[in-house]
Amino acid sequence: xxxxxxxxxxxxxxxxxxxxxxxxxxxxxxxxxxxxxxxxxxxxxxxxxxxxxxxxxxxxxxxxxxxxxxxxxxxxxxxxxxxxxxxxxxxxxxxxxxxxxxxxxxxxxxxxxxxxxxxxxxxxxxxxxxxxxxxxxxxxxxxxxxxxxxxxxxxxxxxxxx
Amino acid sequence: xxxxxxxxxxxxxxxxxxxxxxxxxxxxxxxxxxxxxxxxxxxxxxxxxxxxxxxxxxxxxxxxxxxxxxxxxxxxxxxxxxxxxxxxxxxxxxxxxxxxxxxxxxxxxxxxxxxxxxxxxxxxxxxxxxxxxxxxxxxxxxxxxxxxxxxxxxxxxxxxxxxxxxxxxxxxxxxxxxxxxxxxxxxxxxxxxxxxxxxxxxxxxxxxxxxxxxxxxxxxxxxxxxxxxxxxxxxxxxxxxxxxxxxxxxxxxxxxxxxxxxxxxxxxxxxxxxxxxxxxxxxxxxxxxxxxxxxxxxxxxxxxxxxxxxxxxxxxxxxxxxxxxxxxxxxxxxxxxxxxxxxxxxxxxxxxxxxxxxxxxxxxxxxxxxxxxxxxxxxxxxxxxxxxxxxxxxxxxxxxxxxxxxxxxxxxxxxx
Numbered sequence: 001x002x003x004x005x006x007x008x009x010x011x012x013x014x015x016x017x018x019x020x021x022x023x024x025x026x027x028x029x030x031x032x033x034x035x036x037x038x039x040x041x042x043x044x045x046x047x048x049x050x051x052x053x054x055x056x057x058x059x060x061x062x063x064x065x066x067x068x069x070x071x072x073x074x075x076x077x078x079x080x081x082x083x084x085x086x087x088x089x090x091x092x093x094x095x096x097x098x099x100x101x102x103x104x105x106x107x108x109x110x111x112x113x114x115x116x117x118x119x120x121x122x123x124x125x126x127x128x129x130x131x132x133x134x135x136x137x138x139x140x141x142x143x144x145x146x147x148x149x150x151x152x153x154x155x156x157x158x159x160x161x162x
Numbered sequence: 163x164x165x166x167x168x169x170x171x172x173x174x175x176x177x178x179x180x181x182x183x184x185x186x187x188x189x190x191x192x193x194x195x196x197x198x199x200x201x202x203x204x205x206x207x208x209x210x211x212x213x214x215x216x217x218x219x220x221x222x223x224x225x226x227x228x229x230x231x232x233x234x235x236x237x238x239x240x241x242x243x244x245x246x247x248x249x250x251x252x253x254x255x256x257x258x259x260x261x262x263x264x265x266x267x268x269x270x271x272x273x274x275x276x277x278x279x280x281x282x283x284x285x286x287x288x289x290x291x292x293x294x295x296x297x298x299x300x301x302x303x304x305x306x307x308x309x310x311x312x313x314x315x316x317x318x319x320x321x322x323x324x325x326x327x328x329x330x331x332x333x334x335x336x337x338x339x340x341x342x343x344x345x346x347x348x349x350x351x352x353x354x355x356x357x358x359x360x361x362x363x364x365x366x367x368x369x370x371x372x373x374x375x376x377x378x379x380x381x382x383x384x385x386x387x388x389x390x391x392x393x394x395x396x397x398x399x400x401x402x403x404x405x406x407x408x409x410x411x412x413x414x415x416x417x418x419x420x421x422x423x424x425x426x427x428x429x430x431x432x433x434x435x436x437x438x439x440x441x442x443x444x445x446x447x448x449x450x451x452x453x454x455x456x457x458x459x460x461x462x463x464x465x466x467x468x469x470x471x472x473x474x475x476x477x478x479x480x481x482x483x484x485x486x487x488x489x490x491x492x493x494x495x496x497x498x499x500x501x502x503x504x505x506x507x508x509x510x511x512x513x514x515x516x517x518x519x520x521x522x523x524x525x526x527x528x529x530x531x532x533x534x535x536x537x538x539x540x541x542x543x544x545x546x547x548x549x550x551x552x553x554x555x556x557x558x559x560x561x562x563x564x565x566x567x568x569x570x571x572x573x574x575x576x577x578x
Contacts, residue, residue: 025509026272054399055415057514060538062527076512076525076540080399080413083420087512108402111548119236134229134577138172143237150241158172 003084004029007051014044030087035073038090039100045077045086046105053077053086056106059113061092061120065146070094071122075102092122101127119144194222197559201230205308205563208573210547212562219558224551228544231577239537243503244270244344245480247537252338254539255575257300258293258518260329263342268423269513269524270344274478274506279470282346283424288359288462289332289341290424290515291455295366296325297518298406298448298455305445305567306377309386317373324362331355344504345479346472360463363456370452377445387442391553391565394439401549404542405520406447407569411439417516429461441568448570478504503532512540519543519570543576 004024011020011031018041021032033041045053058076069091078085092099101124102109111133113124118132121142131137141148141156168176195216201209209230215223235254239247251266252259264286271278278286303318326336332355333341333348341348377383393401398411408415416433418426434450436443473479480499481492508530514523520542527536546569553569554562 026275026511028511030510055404056402057404057521058512058523058525058538058540060525060536062510062536074510074525076523078420080415080420085421085512106402107397107400108545108548111544115544134232138174143234148237150237 003082007031007086010048010051011041011044015041028085028087030074030089032089032091035090035092035099038073038075038088039102039105042075042077042088042102042105045088051079052081053079055080056102056108056112057085059102059109059116061116061122063120063144063146068093071097071120073099073116073122097121098123098125100125103127118142121145199562201227206566207304207571210566210571210573210576212550214554214559214562216559221554221557221559221562224554224562226547226550228547228573228576231573233578235578236537236539239534241533243500243532244506244534245499245503247534248342249338249340252340253574254541254578255297255517255519255522255543255572256337257572258297259337259339260289260341261293261297261515261517262522263340264290264424265513265515265517265522266524267342267344268515269511269526270504270506272513273509273511273526273528274344274504276345276473276475276478278346278473280425281350281466281469282471282473284462284466285347285351285471286342287424287426287429288351288459288466289329289339291458291462292325292328292359294455294518295452295459296322298452299325301518301567301570302373302445302448302452305564305570306383308563308567309383311376311380311383314373314376317369317376321366321369321373324358328355328358328362331358343472343480345475346470350471351466356463359459363459363463366456367453370449374449384442386561386564387445387568388440389438390441390557390561391568392438392440393549393553397549397552398439401552402545403520403549404545405516405518406451407444407520407546409434410436410443410447412437417514417521421514423513423515425465428465429458431458431461441564444568444570478506505530505532514540517542519572519575520546522575539575539578541575541578543571543573544578547571547576 008022018033018037023030045051055078057078060074062072064070071092073090073092075088090099101113113127114133116122117130118134119142141153197214197216199214200206200211211227213225214221235250248263248266251262254262299318299322303315306314329339330336332351333339393411395412398408414433414435431454434447436446476495481496485492486496506528508528510527512523512525514521522542523540525538526534529535553565
């Protein structure tokens with residue numbers, strides 16, 4: 001069976017009550033799911049002996065600026081065994097800006113989630129060290145959000161007095 | 163000078179300052195010390211800051227601190243066209259700028275669905291492998307310098323200098339090249355640069371052996387690195403290791419084989435793998451990779467046929483400058499691309515190449531406009547620095563320097 005069909009079938013069998021939204025663009029398979037299930041699905045994708053997505057390449061978010069679910073968190077995971085890349089996505093709303101951390105699945109997600117928090121302000125539940133990573137700790141804004149201007153916000157960083 | 167008042171100090175810091183700060187030491191022999199290493203430290207390869215908790219000279223804890231070189235390239239990418247971002251990729255991993263150029267244009271071409279002529283693909287492969295050689299030469303040299311062997315650094319930089327000279331002829335710049343274009347490369351490889359490259363790859367084996375002869379039989383070098391900074395196969399995968407660092411831990415994973423791009427599936431080369439996972443194994447992987455890259459460049463030179471170096475797609479590929487000045491159509495297309503961008507279709511792609519440090523990926527989200535809606539840079543150095551606390555635990559302070567050198571981070575890429 002084609003691997004893409006296998007992944008779809010396995011996910012539907014394992015999580016029958018969850019809704020999965022599969023899509024393909026430029027030969028890349030991506031699956032969108034409810035953020036409640038993210039940890040269980042990631043754990044399954046890594047542990048399943050046919051899939052083995054052992055390498056978490058990248059975790060990031062997209063700010064859509066004017067949508068009901070403002071952010072989409074995207075996980076790019078790679079299966080070395082099958083030489084296949086899968087994109088797992090989950091929508092996060094601005095008013096309920098948190099998602100479960102996957103640090104218990106892949107250790108590398110620790111800093112990637114911190115970067116995501118630093119840039120978009122999405123909190124990752126049960127993360128061992130939820131601090132900012134690039135910006136100073138007392139910085140109040142999230143620079144990669146679309147409402148943050150390119151030139152920065154005057155007065156947001158302490159500067160020498162005139 | 164005016165004295166600082168309470169209003170000048172951040173409330174959080176003020177609160178800490180007002181707290182009781184007396185330190186009592188019960189037993190003078192059992193106290194731990196915090197050592198701040200960097201960001202201005204010659205062995206941290208840039209502006210990496212480490213906070214080390216020491217017991218005597220043994221490291222018992224470490225917190226890396228990054229962000230001193232954060233320039234916000236992801237934010238800037240959202241506000242400029244796909245072409246305009248090419249020069250900025252040079253500044254990510256500034257030791258191998260050409261590989262970054264190739265990675266970026268490959269991601270954009272995947273998004274826009276552009277097919278590149280064969281000759282341009284071979285030129286790209288050639289320059290990407292030369293960038294890998296240059297990067298590994300710097301990595302080996304500075305790594306040897308970190309543990310005290312200064313001569314090797316001078317010798318490997320002498321070899322790298324030859325690559326710089328080739329780039330100078332090829333694209334007119336030694337360091338920040340910006341050589342690739344969407345749909346091809348900026349200009350064709352001239353015969354003189356091809357003969358220089360051929361001479362270089364024929365000689366690199368002997369020249370590298372010369373550098374190695376200073377290290378491989380050097381007892382101080384071997385004993386300082388053997389068993390230092392060991393990471394197991396499982397941990398390396400879990401920490402998201404890629405590139406030479408992962409292959410030193412016994413995982414045969416190389417994106418040139420696992421997800422072939424350009425023409426790598428037509429090329430014969432080996433993937434060097436070592437099982438030990440320590441600093442010495444990472445050094446051996448890099449020296450082996452230099453030889454393999456030289457082999458790839460040789461095959462590229464053989465397989466390269468004369469032909470076009472840019473795709474014939476006037477709506478998305480910039481015309482040559484000579485044509486812009488002499489032809490009306492080309493002038494219009496040039497104006498449109500420069501002012502409004504190439505407008506790829508709505509969608510999102512992730513494309514990664516095997517960069518010299520590891521997997522270098524770009525995640526681009528397009529809304530069909532001239533500039534990306536989002537651009538995420540997946541930089542290998544950022545991921546590798548994350549594992550430093552795991553690597554340095556239990557080692558001496560002097561080993562920390564060797565371990566940083568062995569994972570070869572570049573802060574321009576880690577901080578974006």
